[in-house]
Amino acid sequence: MFKISGRNILFLVLFSIPNTLLTMGILVIVNSVITGKQVIVTDHLNIVFFLMVGLAFLLNIISQNKIVDYSNKLIFENELRIMTTFQKAGLSQLEKIGFQRIYGIIEDLRTFVFLPALISGSVAALMMLALCLIYFLVVSLASAIAVMLIIMAITAFYFLVNKKNTRALSLLRELNDLYFGMVDDTLKGFKELKLSTARRNNLVSKFLHPNREKVRTTETYVSRRFTVVNLLSQYGLYFVIGVVVFVLPGLQLLNKEQVSTFVVILLFIRGPINSLIAMQGFLTKIYVANKRIREFLSELKDISLPEGTTGIDKAPGRIKELRFQHVAYKYPSASAQDGFALGPVDLSIREGETIFIVGGNGSGKSTFIQLLTGIYTPSEGQILLNDTPITADSQYYREHIAAIFSEPHLFSANYEDYVLENNNEYKHLLKKMELDQVITSEDDAAVRRKFSKGQSKRLAMIFALMEKRPLLILDEWAADQDPHFRKFFYEQLLPELQRQGKTIVAVTHDDAYFKYADRVIRFDYGRLVTDISAPVVPALS
Template sequence: MLAHLIRQSRHLLMGAALASIASGVCSVLLLTQINAVLSAPGGTDTSALAWRFGAFAVAAMLARMASSVLFERLSQGAHAELRRFISARVMAAEFRKLEEIGGPKVHAALSEHSARVADFFVSFPAILVNAVIVLGCLVYMAWLSWQVFLAAVLVIGLGSLGYHLAHLKAIGHLGAASKEQDRLYDHFRSLVDGAKELRLHSAKRGRFARDVLGDSIEKVRQARTFGMSLFSISVAWGNFLIYAFIGLVLFMLVGEVPDRARIMTGFALVFVYMVVPLEGLLLALPRANLAKVSGARIDEITRQLGQQGGEAEEDAAPALASLALQGIAHRYYHEGTDDLFTLGPVELSFAPGQITYLVGGNGSGKTSLAKLLVGLYRPEQGAIVLNGVAVDDASRDGYRQLFSAIFSDFHLFDQLLDGTSPELDAQGNALIAKLNLQHKVQLRNGAFTTRALSQGQRKRLALVVVYLEDRPFLVFDEWAADQDPLFKDVFYRELLPELKARGKTVLVISHDDRYFHLADRLIRMVDGQIVAIDTPAAAAPVVQESSLETVA
């Protein structure tokens, strides 16, 4: 990921790097001018040195400004590019893969990990400038005395070895903290989504706070603290070696030599000047390592997401003349049996202007069959045939444009995402009034004025969205489960017949047995198998609502 971002912005990065190098070089040249003034004999004219000092100072300032601005642009650009890249991979991933990976990992990649990779470009100028200053100081030191320079290289080598060993250990802990952070995001979501349950059960609330959320927070804290502490220890070790080297030079390496005062002054100045950049360099490197860990984590998540086949063009909903499921089957883990659950093989066909009810007990495979039907799951055997042509990976996204669906775990966007027009707003508001929501919400410029509604009311708004999408095939997964009897009646007796009259194909997953007689077909499922396909005559209406098992 880091390599991709660097390649993509290589020209801007090169300009920013050159500005950083120029800033570091000017800083080292400032050091030489300072040392020249301090070592100059009394009465020497230093006006030329003053002009050079001023020129180098201005050049260092301008170069640092340019470097900082360019790297800030790189940072923000990298952050935006990462978010676009991850979002695109999420939207291109197979739905089943996305379910397996889970939302918290994706949220972590979009927020924390992408921010840390972007931080790399902010810390990079500090790394580059300080590295140039340290390197320039070493070169100046070699010019003053090659013996002292060799000793300095030995000391820096020892410091680098200690830093490298600490780095290897620290990266492991930071990687573990990064993975635990993904789980922590899932707990944060539970903290909000499970607010009702936590407030109704104090013991559960305490265990969640202590054993789940608290434990995860503590694991992240411990791993990050240990990892960053190793970096801090390595920095302290480097500083100790620098000061030990200063003492070695001052009291042992520089003996009674000509120009001893000038050499001692030069070395003391170089050491003092180099300590701060060296410390800054060692402190900035952990941020780069964190970016490396986060970049690797983003790589891992996006690789797990994979990529589906061809992508359909916008507004490319195909026509529906016939649709058949020919021996399709799907296997997945079933919590109820703690084993792999096999759905199918299923043989079904659908035609325009047909209302089909799909019924069965909980866990019988109804929703999974619906997800296979609409193309969210890929069948592991068999074929889906649309208008006489089998759907493959390349055409699956185009096939999905045939459907609008409201699943039980639906999401309601705050706007239609189908463009805006006064006619669309008027049509939507008429549907909102029909569903008795006109006093709570309106459609304005293609957006809902609020989504702060009950679950049943949000489902009614989702129904408005489905109507306005005007797709050939509509799927409703337990839509009426959260509705009052009045709106159940409107849904089954008014809206579904209206959709049928408009030539729509409709699949309704339902437990409302008092309305079964209104279906053109009634498909019953048990343990992943279709056990019966009844006609309305075989599904006589009942006066009172009862359980599906009783009717069966």
């Protein structure tokens, strides 16, 4: 999922080299002063030392700033990539994956802010270790090999511990996906939870508490293991120093001067070793996050269908005829409506028609609307726009449609091409919908607040009409309106839209107003059972 180009990896490595070499030079000077063995021939060793420290400091500032810039650029690009991928997927695919899992993936993205620093820091630490080991070999080959074997044994034990942490972190991410679902239930189902003490208690005791308890124990397990690893790096180094000070001289492998050199170097490489140990914690989290994101995108790619063109470079045309030919839809097996199927449906919608869709709960009305809007793709059959199958260019088809769903979403910002300020059409529609006394400011923020359900749908109607699409689809728009606005909708707004030539498909239960439709189509148990001209439609029983 997350890939850093070879060029950028080279950039991160090159920035690490000068600072590492300067740090090694500082170590050599310190060791030469302590042992009295002059390595650098100069009368101004103190000046050289402080110049090297200052230069290393400046290079570190430059490299760290570059890493910060690159880290945020990396996150920015991949956040856009993930969001774009979501938008290209079909609704049924996202429903199958689960929205709480998507929230978890977005959180995983933030882990990668540490990746560039991890690469640069690891390169610098490894280079420093390599140079110090070379220094060891120069001082005493046999002692250097002994020290390296001990360090390798400690490292092997560390990786064994860390491997178990990787599995535990994967479990934590899965548990947090479930937790996000519970948070979503708590926020969106707040009113329903308020109505039932048993429901609230069950959510907490049977779901939330076990989930958080499992997270607590797993987090504790992981943290304890990371603590062991960190202490291992500290006391393991003391153990190595003990071997150098007490064991190797006794074996006649090191003299007093060499012991001093080894101890100075070991104390100096404590920083790089601790850095590598700390980085392993981040690396483990990045590995788990990358695996989850890669699997998620692979799954999304496998179940997504081609989108066709974006529709932006082709303006919507007329809808002379919209035809369903043997269209059927079956919900994916993992969905909430597993087993329900719609169709096959055969019907034609002609330009300028007003069609009412009726039927009981679970009859297939909403599924039909999802197919009609192009949100769902037919499992069988095809939908034709002006005799052209829309599956080859589904987004172009959607650009013909303005829709208000049963639970319309009012966006937190204006994503449309028009502006509301000084917009005469917007002012006119506000007055028509009797919202001009509710929304008194032309500022865009005035419409980004909480409204009643009826007001929200009237505001959604304003936005839908401002899109000027030839096909208007309404899913029970009038259901949440008071009698005054329900009458206004059927007796004034619909006839006005009909005169404008709009094609209207509306889901409704208001049989008293069927006379304002050209046709009434009834669904029952996923089947289209009647398609009758409005004047002869019997009232709903």
